[in-house]
Amino acid sequence: MATVPGDPVITVFRSRLRPEAQAEYESMAQRMLELASAMPGFVELKTFVADDGERVSLVTFADAASHAAWRDHPEHRIAQRLGRDRFYASFDISVCRPERVRRFPE
Amino acid sequence: MATVPGDPVITVFRSRLRPEAQAEYESMAQRMLELASAMPGFVELKTFVADDGERVSLVTFADAASHAAWRDHPEHRIAQRLGRDRFYASFDISVCRPERVRRFPE
Numbered sequence: 006m007a008t009v010p011g012d013p014v015i016t017v018f019r020s021r022l023r024p025e026a027q028a029e030y031e032s033m034a035q036r037m038l039e040l041a042s043a044m045p046g047f048v049e050l051k052t053f054v055a056d057d058g059e060r061v062s063l064v065t066f067a068d069a070a071s072h073a074a075w076r077d078h079p080e081h082r083i084a085q086r087l088g089r090d091r092f093y094a095s096f097d098i099s100v101c102r103p104e105r106v107r108r109f110p111e
Numbered sequence: 112m113a114t115v116p117g118d119p120v121i122t123v124f125r126s127r128l129r130p131e132a133q134a135e136y137e138s139m140a141q142r143m144l145e146l147a148s149a150m151p152g153f154v155e156l157k158t159f160v161a162d163d164g165e166r167v168s169l170v171t172f173a174d175a176a177s178h179a180a181w182r183d184h185p186e187h188r189i190a191q192r193l194g195r196d197r198f199y200a201s202f203d204i205s206v207c208r209p210e211r212v213r214r215f216p217e
Contacts, residue, residue, distance in 0.1 A: 017169065019169075053159030053160055059157070061159045061169065099211075103205035105204075106204065107204045108203050
């Protein structure tokens with residue numbers, strides 16, 4: 006199945022924060038949510054936390070072009086560098102294309 | 112980019128539970144984790160919760176064949192029906208193939 010330009014793109018962004026970074030991180034995360042949600046093609050950004058403290062943010066854009074525009078946004082690029090330098094102990098980003106979707110209720 | 116049989120498959124399983132179903136659900140979820148983790152190709156199953164109570168389970172199998180074998184496992188099929196009948200207020204399942212992965216530290 007080939008990637009279609011109009012398919013939605015889901016980024017599965019798993020991370021662990023450095024304990025000392027929490028407050029400064031929250032401020033940056035809030036700013037990134039504001040920026041992302043103003044981008045064309047933005048669908049959703051939502052964060053979930055596991056019992057062991059690992060976090061996952063699911064970021065959905067309507068298509069590959071709008072996903073790429075957000076990935077390359079200059080202020081987002083700065084935040085990505087800050088993330089590696091100061092906020093994250095680790096992260097694991099998978100950029101995904103849903104191949105099959107099921108919903109309930111349908 | 113075509114789907115390669117050996118690519119990992121991530122299922123992003125978002126759900127909201129019916130409030131009265133919590134205890135019975137936990138028991139079934141534990142059993143499903145036991146079953147899934149014994150399947151060939153199982154990589155990981157982990158659940159995260161958002162502030163508003165929405166849950167997401169990330170389920171990773173090594174390839175499409177092992178993912179399909181888990182999806183079609185007879186006891187899992189029964190659990191899927193129970194889920195719709197008794198446990199879930201709503202769910203949203205996206206079966207995904209990672210197209211790009213980044214990790215830190217690399």
